Amino acid sequence: MTMLALLLAVPFVFPVRVAAQAELFPSTEVTVRYDVVGWVKSLIAKARDNETPVAMDAELAAIEPAAGGGGGHGEPAAHGKSEGQKSFSGKDLTSAPELPTVTIGGKTVVTYAKSIEQDLKAAMPxxxxxxxxxxxxxxxxxxxxxxxxxxxxxxxxxxxxxxxxxxxxxxxxxxxxxxxxxxxxxxxxxxxxxxxxxxxxxxxxxxxxxxxxxxxxxxxxxxxxxxxxxxxxxxxxxxxxxxxxxxxxxxxxxxxxxxxxxxxxxxxxxxxxxxxxxxxxxxxxxxxxxxxxxxxxxxxxxxxxxxxxxxxxxxxxxxxxxx
Missing domain, CATH: 3.40.30.10 (Glutaredoxin)
Structure with missing residues (x-):
């Protein structure tokens, strides 16, 4: 069969196969006649919808683990509560930063916020x-x-x-x-x-x-x-x-x-x-x-x-x- 004959036969083949379904679902005939690829994609999407959420979550977890959870790309799985982000040296980056103690002339220099806190405490009766x-x-x-x-x-x-x-x-x-x-x-x-x-x-x-x-x-x-x-x-x-x-x-x-x-x-x-x-x-x-x-x-x-x-x-x- 020549290529031209094959192309001419396509519009007539698919409607015949879905004639019974078209009576119940008229949109199926329209989809098949004018958009064969879209019809195939819709079948795949319906199959995906039938998958359980647990199966889909497992598939996503294999790609990228939850934040702080570990268990992906060879990382060990975390246990207990979520762990904070750590630097390469192991220091917790999510905690409040510790300011270094500075001394000038033997006297400790405090921050402005700390100075305000001390002054408020001193002013209180x-x-x-x-x-x-x-x-x-x-x-x-x-x-x-x-x-x-x-x-x-x-x-x-x-x-x-x-x-x-x-x-x-x-x-x-x-x-x-x-x-x-x-x-x-x-x-x-x-x-x-x-x-x-x-x-x-x-x-x-x-x-x-x-x-x-x-x-x-x-x-x-x-x-x-x-x-x-x-x-x-x-x-x-x-x-x-x-x-x-x-x-x-x-x-x-x-x-x-x-x-x-x-x-x-x-x-x-x-x-x-x-x-x-x-x-x-x-x-x-x-x-x-x-x-x-x-x-x-x-x-x-x-x-x-x-x-x-x-x-x-x-x-x-x-x-x-x-x-």
Missing amino acids: EDFKNSSDKDFLERRFNITPYAHSPARGDPNAPITVYQFTDLSCGQCMPELAKIDTALQDVSGSIYIRHIHAPMERFQDTNMPAFYGKIADRVGLFWEYRANLIHANPSTADAMFDLLVKTGVPIADARSMMLTEARRFYRQLDADALLARTFGVGRPPAVFVNGIRVGDGGIPLDKLPDVLKYVNTRLERGLPEPPK
Whole structure:
């Protein structure tokens, strides 16, 4: 049979052989008629699909073993856990590198990271080193108060203190006095913001806090607060008399009580919501550069130690942890 006759016979031979299959699988006739090689490859692929995963894994393992497993190309099989990558000398390359010790003039030279670690350890107060309170030193809170919050000091000072207090809390006044005493030692490098934090969440009125807003409007909030801590009045008349004694004109005070009451109480409500956001429910609480002191944080009696710790970090140029 000549080559031409053979080529002419091919399109007619294959359809005859698969005629029965073509009735059930029409695509088979199309595949065979126009793509003989593809039809053969599909049969091979089906045969591969029927192989078990174990057999295929064994075939692949013979070509290239798993990482760290060994057992291929004449390597001994590894046992137990995976082994790390080693150098030609047998040293583990996956472990942390050991830096050489360098001495200059008889003194050991340490890395920058090691120096920071040593400085942080030296700056930490002794009472914190073996106490759970040291964890609060690295746990910082990022607080953004409202613009209406009374402020004192330089806004660019290296130390920022946020005080969450309730001026109507009579039993809190001794603690507020201790806070003010501790802050006076670093008054030159500190910026203080006062934020209203009510002891009672659903308190309808708060006359001391309200009068504090009036005093702040005429620039006498901190003087009024100091007088309030010292006198600790218990009646509304005594609180108003203290407001006038601080220097607020009676006419201005009465006028603001009529015209600014709604605004002042909205500001107090906003402060109360901010206090709840940071979980302040038992004021006073103080945040020193984000470090929580009081009400779930470091005890208030350790506030001087916290201020000293923060100031030491600043003096040594140590980086502050993220808030």
